[in-house]
Amino acid sequence: MFDPEKLKKLQEQKSRWEETTLQQSLADRPERMGQFLTTSGAPVERLYTPLDVASLDYERDLGFPGEYPFTRGIHATMHRGRLWTMRMFAGFGTAEETNARYKYLLDHGETGLSVAFDMPTLYGYDSDAPEALGEFGKCGVAVSSLADMEILFDGIPVDQITTSMTINSPAAVIWAMYIVMAEKRGIPMQVLGGTIQNDILKEFIAQKEFIFPPRPSMRLVVDTFEFGSKYLPRWNTISISGYHIREAGATAVQELAFTLADGFEYVRWGMERGLKVDEFAPRLSFFFNSHNDFFEEIAKFRAARRIWAREMRETFGAQDPRSWRLRFHTQTAGCSLTACQPENNIVRTAWQALAAVLGGTQSLHTNSMDEALALPSEYAVKIALRTQQLIAHESGVTHTVDPLAGSYFVEAMTNRIEQEVYRYFRQIEALGGVIPAIEKGFFQREIAEAAYRYQMEIDTHQRVIVGVNEYIEDEPIRIPLLEMDPHGYERQVARLERLRRERDNERVSSTLAALRQAARGTENTMPYILNCVRAYATLGEIMGVFRQVFGEYREPTII
Amino acid sequence: MTDKKIRVLIAKPGLDGHDRGAKVIARALRDAGMEVVYTGIRQTPEMIVEAALQEDVDVVGLSILSGAHMALFPRIMDLMRQHGLDDVLVVAGGIIPDEDVPALQAMGVKGVFGPGTSTDTIVRFIREHLS
Incomplete structure (x- = not known):
């Protein structure tokens, strides 16, 4: 990109500058640190x-x-053409509580949804599984079956908005629940947009x-x-x-x-x-x-x-x-x-x-x-969303x-x-x-x-974190923190028990058996998962099939 | 005279896999001259207490960020008492709201360390309590 002759001259100029202006400056005003490092520890040069x-x-x-x-x-026009999707990762407690949060965020101008699931859901357990003790709704929303997914997106136009779901091991199952939730509202999967x-x-x-x-x-x-x-x-x-x-x-x-x-x-x-x-x-x-x-x-x-x-x-x-x-x-x-x-x-x-x-x-x-400190309160999340809107509309950085x-x-x-x-x-x-x-x-x-x-x-104070190792205050925290429905867990367990009682349990067994067969072979499991979900098999039941067939992994423990 | 090395079990109860803090603390305690055993993630209260017994530790450090501490810690403390581990120092770290700290201390968790705590503070705390 640069003319080699000019670069050569520039090198000479730079050496001259280092010996004169820079030397003088360093003598008068030494630099604050011997080495300047990025957050990742990579060296940053002076110039x-x-x-x-x-x-x-x-x-x-x-x-x-x-x-x-x-x-x-x-994109050729980047943010001049379309702003980024403002997508706030959100989820806590029951599907009802999180549904209300989504509506709040959409009302305040967010343009895409992003689901945070709770720990039992992330590990493929129903809310009332023994492994889920104490974890219900703590880090995200609990989704144990299609019934929860239906409540989670109740009144939200899933044919018009894209949804991102942070789900990994049980991704195929949760995706199937989203697809069937839309299907039951007459929205074909072809039009659904989003991410797992x-x-x-x-x-x-x-x-x-x-x-x-x-x-x-x-x-x-x-x-x-x-x-x-x-x-x-x-x-x-x-x-x-x-x-x-x-x-x-x-x-x-x-x-x-x-x-x-x-x-x-x-x-x-x-x-x-x-x-x-x-x-x-x-x-x-x-x-x-x-x-x-x-x-x-x-x-x-x-x-x-x-x-x-x-x-x-x-x-x-x-x-x-x-x-x-x-x-x-x-x-x-x-x-x-x-x-x-x-x-x-x-x-x-x-x-x-x-x-x-x-x-x-x-x-x-x-x-x-x-x-x-906690999952975000409405007050805190609104400021976070507004931060994006401020960048988008007031800073001018999107113009080019x-x-x-x-x-x-x-x-x-x-x-x-x-x-x-x-x-x-x-x-x-x-x-x-x-x-x-x-x-x-x-x-x-x-x-x-x-x-x-x-x-x-x-x-060792080589890195200053304001409020943590410098500029420390001993003030109590004054912002309001999120409070969840204290009866959410009981309501979730009651819903699960009713679901297991009222659904067609023969259909559940037969769809799970068909999934087990498919999992043992090499066929694509998605159609089988969809059938289990349509029968209202729970997340724990479907993931239980895979746990049986695939076994569970233990990682090497490394400090 | 050489002191016996302090033996520490760092354990992660519950489902959350956020093990950054647990590993950093494990290493810092080791660098401070303690013997450290790390359980790895997803440990039940039974597994943790069993490990504390087997390893004959002086300290159990519980790391949790999922918010399930109020359900899991009482079980761990009960099991420790049942197994005669009353003299083992129990400390905890992670995302633990201030309002839960008095209840945890009442059940025998001696120190609760939130985000931003320096590793030196924890080393000092352990040494002071075991001396």
Whole structure:
């Protein structure tokens, strides 16, 4: 991009500047720290110039938005054409309580739904299972059967709004419940739009909500790819997630490298099933974290698009440009929130959200200030949603596409992240691929290492966290926290008991038996799951079939 | 004279898989010279108390972020008493609302550490209580 002669002159000028102006300045005013590091611990230089991006080739590395390699964004007009979807992750207690929260959020201008399920649901247990003791509705909404799903979306136009569901091991079952809920309202599955997270690999790596061993888990994922590509053309059958990898302590580079490696693993599995890459790759979507380090996050998003596009085209032979485009949802970093001085979290979230927007996100969740203490209150979640609306309508950053392109710093950092991601790709490959690397505890160890380093930086005051290790106050928390219906659990159990009594139990048994048969063979399980759901078999019953057939996984324990 | 090393069990009761804090604490205690056993995730109260017995620990650290502590901790404390582990120091960390702390202390959880606690604070707390 730069004339070599001019670069040479620039190098001379830079050396001169270092010896004169800089030296003088350092003598007068030494820098505050010996080394400046990003949140991920990567060094940041004092100054970036064209010399740091000397090999950048505009056409090859950046291109135009909406075109390969999509570094500048996946749409030609980006947020000038359409704003990102404002999608607040929400769920608590019973389906009734969460339904009311969705309506509240929609009334205040959110443009997409995102379901948070409770722990028993995430692990495929009914609310009244012994394993679910004390967990009902605590971290999300309880959905034990189609009946709960019907209440959850009551009065919500699911043919017009897209819904994202954070569900992994039981993803196929919860998806089936959503499909049948719509079907019973006369809405065919073909028109449904939304996302199931369905990213089991990152569960083994970071979030740990796995149930079955990796390979049968992957089979269920591919079943959803295959089913979705045939019947639900508007559905994202997976949201390949770096978010939880980052939350577990990974660096920005690790988040991106492990997530993209997972993405390629899904592509391989889909192709091994016999699907053509362009049949399912356009429906693969991503989910990233936006942490504290503003420029590092923006560079990460840009590098993500470039790497995915290149690998999909060059390595996997995808020809449809939609298969090259990395579409992603972003959530601001939950792990960056502090329990003390929670109001400060509004500000943290705002700049993390701004980084996501500048990084070209398609969809965004902004955390509420109270999330290090509890699930969000209405008061807190409204401010979080308003934060997105403020960025969208008042900041002016949406007026032009990829405004930070060409920044020597941002481009240099984008390149660095890309190089380091490829270094991880080679390491993972040397271990035999993603699943062997999981089984060997490679990712888990890398993440634990980074998490420990970060904590030590805080404990030794190398890293200042406002309110935590500096500017500490001993003030009580003054914001209102969410209070849930104290009788929710009893109502949920009563509903489940009534359901088990009143449904056609012979039909439940026969559909479960048919599913068991299918699970033992190689057929796609989705049609069988749908039949179980239509008969009002519960989540625990359906997942129980898979537990029997596939067995349960225990991870290697790594500190 | 060399002191006997403090033995610690770090345990994750309940269903949540958020093990970042548990692992960081396990490592920090180890770096502080303690012997640390980590149970891994998804432990029932029975499994935790069994491990505490088997490993003959001085301290049990419970890490929980799911909000199920008020259902699970009383069972753990009861089982510990039943197995004669009354002298084992029990501490807890994770997302535990302030309003639950008095009840947890009354059932014998000596220290409750929320987000933002430095690892030094926890090391010091354990040493002071065992000295």
